[in-house]
Amino acid sequence: MDYGILEKAVFEWKQGLGVASIEFVERSYVSTLGSTKRVPLRLTPKDVTEVISIVEIAGKHKVPLYPISTGNNWGYGSKSPVIDGCVVVDLSKMDKVLAFDAQTGIVTLEPGVTQRKLNAYLQKKGCSFLIPVTGAGPDCSLIGNALERGYGITPYADHFAAVMSLEAVLPDGTLYTSMLDGFGGGDVNNLFKWGVGPYVDGIFSQGNFGIVTKMTIALAPIPERMEAFFFSVKRDDKLELAVEKVRKVLREVGTVTGSINLMNKHRVLSMSEAYPWDAIGEDGLIPDAVLQKMMRRNQVMDWTGVGAIYGNKRVVAAVKKEIKKILSPVASRLVFLTPGKVSFLAHLLGAIPVVRDAHIMNTVATLKKTMDLFAGEPSEIALPLAYWKSGEKPKEGDPMDPDRDGCGLIWYSPLIPMRPDVTREFVEMASRICRAHKIEPLITLTSVSDRCWDSTVPILFDKRNQAEIGRAHACYEELLDAGRKLGFVPYRLGIQSMGLLADESVQPKLLRKLKNAIDPDNIIAPGRYGL
Numbered sequence: 001m002d003y004g005i006l007e008k009a010v011f012e013w014k015q016g017l018g019v020a021s022i023e024f025v026e027r028s029y030v031s032t033l034g035s036t037k038r039v040p041l042r043l044t045p046k047d048v049t050e051v052i053s054i055v056e057i058a059g060k061h062k063v064p065l066y067p068i069s070t071g072n073n074w075g076y077g078s079k080s081p082v083i084d085g086c087v088v089v090d091l092s093k094m095d096k097v098l099a100f101d102a103q104t105g106i107v108t109l110e111p112g113v114t115q116r117k118l119n120a121y122l123q124k125k126g127c128s129f130l131i132p133v134t135g136a137g138p139d140c141s142l143i144g145n146a147l148e149r150g151y152g153i154t155p156y157a158d159h160f161a162a163v164m165s166l167e168a169v170l171p172d173g174t175l176y177t178s179m180l181d182g183f184g185g186g187d188v189n190n191l192f193k194w195g196v197g198p199y200v201d202g203i204f205s206q207g208n209f210g211i212v213t214k215m216t217i218a219l220a221p222i223p224e225r226m227e228a229f230f231f232s233v234k235r236d237d238k239l240e241l242a243v244e245k246v247r248k249v250l251r252e253v254g255t256v257t258g259s260i261n262l263m264n265k266h267r268v269l270s271m272s273e274a275y276p277w278d279a280i281g282e283d284g285l286i287p288d289a290v291l292q293k294m295m296r297r298n299q300v301m302d303w304t305g306v307g308a309i310y311g312n313k314r315v316v317a318a319v320k321k322e323i324k325k326i327l328s329p330v331a332s333r334l335v336f337l338t339p340g341k342v343s344f345l346a347h348l349l350g351a352i353p354v355v356r357d358a359h360i361m362n363t364v365a366t367l368k369k370t371m372d373l374f375a376g377e378p379s380e381i382a383l384p385l386a387y388w389k390s391g392e393k394p395k396e397g398d399p400m401d402p403d404r405d406g407c408g409l410i411w412y413s414p415l416i417p418m419r420p421d422v423t424r425e426f427v428e429m430a431s432r433i434c435r436a437h438k439i440e441p442l443i444t445l446t447s448v449s450d451r452c453w454d455s456t457v458p459i460l461f462d463k464r465n466q467a468e469i470g471r472a473h474a475c476y477e478e479l480l481d482a483g484r485k486l487g488f489v490p491y492r493l494g495i496q497s498m499g500l501l502a503d504e505s506v507q508p509k510l511l512r513k514l515k516n517a518i519d520p521d522n523i524i525a526p527g528r529y530g531l
Contacts, residue, residue: 006040006087009061013043016053021045025088031078032386032402032409033496034461034469038084039066044093048169048213054089055211055523056173064526065089067211069111069141073148074386074402075411075458077495082527089211092141097121098214105129105219106164106190111143111212115378118142129219130154130376132162135385138378139399143215147205148492151448153258154376155220155310158448162218165189166201168210171519176200176210190216206492208525209518220376223310227338228374229323231331233262233303239427240420241330242303247418248326249307250450253319258374260307262445264427265291265300270388270442271366271381272298284438301332308374339371385409385442389460408461410472410496412479414488416445416453423453426488430457433482437475454491493529501530 013022021044028036045051058065066086071079079088095112102125109118116138119131134145134152146159156162168176180188180195189195203209233242246260266286273294281287286294295301305327309319320336327334369381383400387393391407394400402409416426427443434441440460445453457479461472473496480497483489493501501507507530515522515531 005061006063009057009063009087010041012057012060013054016057017043017045017050021050029078029080029088030403031080032074032407032463033077033080033494034408034410034463034472035496037080037082037086037495039081039086039088042088042090044090046093048094048167048175051089051091051094051169051211051213052173052175055169055171058087058523059171059173059521062521062523063087065211065523066525067091069144069147070114070139072136072140072401072403073144074136074407075409075494076148076492078403080495082495082498082525086526091211091213094213099216100125100127101190102127104191105221106216107219108190108214108216109142110214111141113142114139115142119378128222130156130222131378132156132159132217132219133373133376133378134159135373135382137380137383137400139401142217143212146215146217147212149205151259151446151454153261153306153308153374153446155223155256155258156218157259159217160205161193163201163205164191164193164216164218165195166204166212166216167214168204168212170210171521171523203514206529208528208531209515210524220310222376224312225316225338226308226310226375227316227320227336228306228308228371229320230333230335230337231305231327232301232333233305233330234301234332236302238330239303240424242305243418243420243423245327245330246305246447247450249323250447252326253309253322254450256309256311256315256319257307258310260305260447263304263306264441264443265295265302265304266440267442267444268300268304269294269298270385270440272300275388283435285435285440305331306370337367337371339375342368342371385458386460389440390462390464406463408463408468408472410459410461410476410494412455412457412459412476412483413490413492414455414479414483415448415491416455416488418447418449418451418453425486426455426483429482429486429488430455430479433478434459434475437471437478439472439475448491455488498527498529502527503530506530 023042025039025042029039030036043054064086066081067089068079070092091111094110096110099108115131115133132152134150146163149160151157151159165178170176178189178195179197204212276290279290309316369379372379373381380400386402386407386409391405430443431441442458444456448454459472459475461468
């Protein structure tokens with residue numbers, strides 16, 4: 001970065017934005033990855049006109065920008081740019097819900113609107129729609145998650161699929177809107193995803209062709225009844241059968257379910273109790289005997305499945321019968337629960353002094369947070385995972401922030417064909433590689449369709465320990481390399497591995513041509529997804 005040029009840009013930004021919107025950072029941004037990126041400046045615009053001004057001035061002086069929504073995509077890079085020297089454009093102050101149509105469930109948002117903020121807005125309006133929640137927690141941007149093609153477990157599980165339209169500031173400062181909008185269909189543009197002519201909105205997803213300043217998404221209505229189901233697979237050798245049965249559930253009743261998760265014992269135990277530091281083996285991992293005790297204590301089996309049914313009472317009752325029939329050959333335990341039942345159980349146990357402090361209270365509390373997530377209510381149920389091996393948990397009631405609290409986390413998120421033998425091959429590969437690097441193999445398989453899983457494997461480590469940081473990154477790199485050879489390719493990447501996509505054998509030539517045409521000076525998020 002030429003600081004003389006940056007000073008000229010800063011002078012012009014001050015005139016347009018004011019000093020309050022400019023923060024001279026000049027330090028390395030820290031994330032859960034255990035690495036740092038140097039950022040000289042952070043700009044915090046309040047509206048789209050300020051974003052346009054920022055981009056025009058950056059283009060004039062050829063200063064690279066890196067936009068973030070809230071920067072809370074922990075485990076993938078957070079607020080850090082892909083390359084050093086970028087000026088961060090923090091959109092978190094653009095946090096308005098711009099429009100909401102209660103008849104269609106269509107909401108138009110700015111990038112700073114989080115799960116928590118949208119939930120508060122809908123509650124104030126008295127509107128019965130589900131928040132597109134994720135395990136990343138209540139304070140993550142809805143737009144940021146959709147642009148990364150995130151997914152959840154509610155009926156509209158694919159969050160970018162729920163994006164109806166968007167607005168973006170292009171690298172030359174002009175504003176992109178769809179052709180349907182320009183053709184006079186401003187209202188229907190928010191109701192029909194594909195518009196007319198070539199579909200262009202998609203280049204802003206996992207891309208760096210502009211700064212998205214507004215997005216319209218479809219929300220799922222709150223159903224008459226929501227019932228979650230939890231099933232246990234007693235032995236690991238039943239995994240293949242479990243895959244077959246989950247696929248059958250999705251094919252036969254998938255229209256009234258969200259995603260279905262299969263989690264191995266390590267992943268479930270990480271949600272159930274603290275990491276057993278005092279019982280670690282010589283290999284740096286939890287010994288099998290200790291693991292078995294933890295499983296018995298928490299009534300956890302080798303694999304646990306989780307899903308939910310949404311609909312009216314008759315539909316839910318009929319689907320329950322089908323799920324029971326389909327899962328009966330593989331499920332050693334199958335339980336159906338409603339949010340009301342879990343709340344009643346939590347209240348009942350809390351009123352009994354004998355069990356108030358018992359281990360079961362923790363289990364019920366975790367279950368209640370899980371049910372909140374199924375019901376489309378923002379929850380921190382998955383966030384404690386980041387703290388399992390490192391980090392200082394905040395006080396009760398304070399929001400969790402794995403970056404701030406020193407957690408070490410890297411996500412490995414490959415796509416896996418939903419075939420029993422291939423799923424087994426992946427699980428064995430991931431377990432073997434994690435163990436070789438002294439990383440506990442925490443594996444979740446989440447259905448993105450009845451044909452494909454996305455697996456999320458959190459690589460947890462202590463950022464205060466350089467040896468652990470090295471092992472964590474080596475583990476990720478081996479997982480990525482071995483997985484690619486077997487066809488297990490991530491659906492999203494962290495900033496530490498996006499450079500791999502710059503390879504000419506990987507990147508379609510069309511993408512590079514588009515980038516060169518739209519952003520010839522590489523102003524917007526250079527290096528993002530290899531561009």
